[in-house]
Amino acid sequence: MSSLQAITFDLDDTLWDNQGVMLKTEEGHYRWLLEELATWREIREEPPLALNYEQGVVDYLQRRRRWAQQVPERRGDFTWLRLRALEEQLETEGLSRSTALLWAAAAMNEFHRLRVQVKPHPEAAGLLANLAGRYQLAAITNGNIHLKRQPLAAYFPVAIAAGELLAPKPDPKPFLAALERLNVAPDRAMHVGDSWQEDVLPAQQLGMHAVWVADQGDQALPTRVHRIAHVKELPSLLEWIEKRT
Numbered sequence: 492m493s494s495l496q497a498i499t500f501d502l503d504d505t506l507w508d509n510q511g512v513m514l515k516t517e518e519g520h521y522r523w524l525l526e527e528l529a530t531w532r533e534i535r536e537e538p539p540l541a542l543n544y545e546q547g548v549v550d551y552l553q554r555r556r557r558w559a560q561q562v563p564e565r566r567g568d569f570t571w572l573r574l575r576a577l578e579e580q581l582e583t584e585g586l587s588r589s590t591a592l593l594w595a596a597a598a599m600n601e602f603h604r605l606r607v608q609v610k611p612h613p614e615a616a617g618l619l620a621n622l623a624g625r626y627q628l629a630a631i632t633n634g635n636i637h638l639k640r641q642p643l644a645a646y647f648p649v650a651i652a653a654g655e656l657l658a659p660k661p662d663p664k665p666f667l668a669a670l671e672r673l674n675v676a677p678d679r680a681m682h683v684g685d686s687w688q689e690d691v692l693p694a695q696q697l698g699m700h701a702v703w704v705a706d707q708g709d710q711a712l713p714t715r716v717h718r719i720a721h722v723k724e725l726p727s728l729l730e731w732i733e734k735r736t
């Protein structure tokens with residue numbers, strides 16, 4: 492009889508490598524905005540904006556940081572921060588409020604289109620399909636990937652976007668929200684993630700089992716915490732855990 496009933500997954504850098512996609516998305520949506528906006532103004536015979544990529548992208552980042560400081564409860568809601576920063580930047584450049592809002596929203600649409608172009612590890616879909624037969628599965632992410640648009644969405648009947656809860660991990664709220672929706676006690680659930688601070692510690696402190704996906708790390712592991720180098724090692728770890736319980 493299995494003691495584990497549910498497994499919750501972090502997504503970025505756990506089920507796929509995130510970094511390359513994030514860099515392309517970061518640059519791509521902002522270049523898209525400047526190019527599309529330039530064409531749009533040209534057609535309307537409006538003068539080009541003074542904004543260029545190099546200065547604009549630095550200013551955009553500074554505005555995001557300012558918004559996160561000014562509205563700290565939104566600090567984990569990256570989509571919100573980006574929207575506010577872009578709207579503000581475009582208004583500062585002389586666009587009307589309504590035009591600034593439209594273009595900021597369009598840029599964020601492009602952001603999400605690029606952002607979902609992550610390639611899950613080749614083993615991930617098969618792994619989740621197998622686990623779904625034995626455990627309830629959930630995703631808990633701080634990332635602002637659109638959960639319904641991400642490639643493995645079908646395997647996660649429960650998906651928690653922690654930033655939108657205004658409580659990014661390591662806040663325990665997204666973990667508690669997942670456990671409540673799964674209707675599972677913490678000690679019957681396991682969280683799998685790559686971040687020691689944001690995944691392993693909060694899960695362990697709630698009494699969940701935790702699997703740290705890290706190819707290096709020799710620190711002593713607290714009780715109920717295991718380390719694997721890659722998520723593809725999860726099935727053999729689970730087999731080992733289930734035999735001991």
Ligand SMILES: [Mg+2]
Binds near residue numbers: 503504505684686
């Ligand atoms: Mg992660």
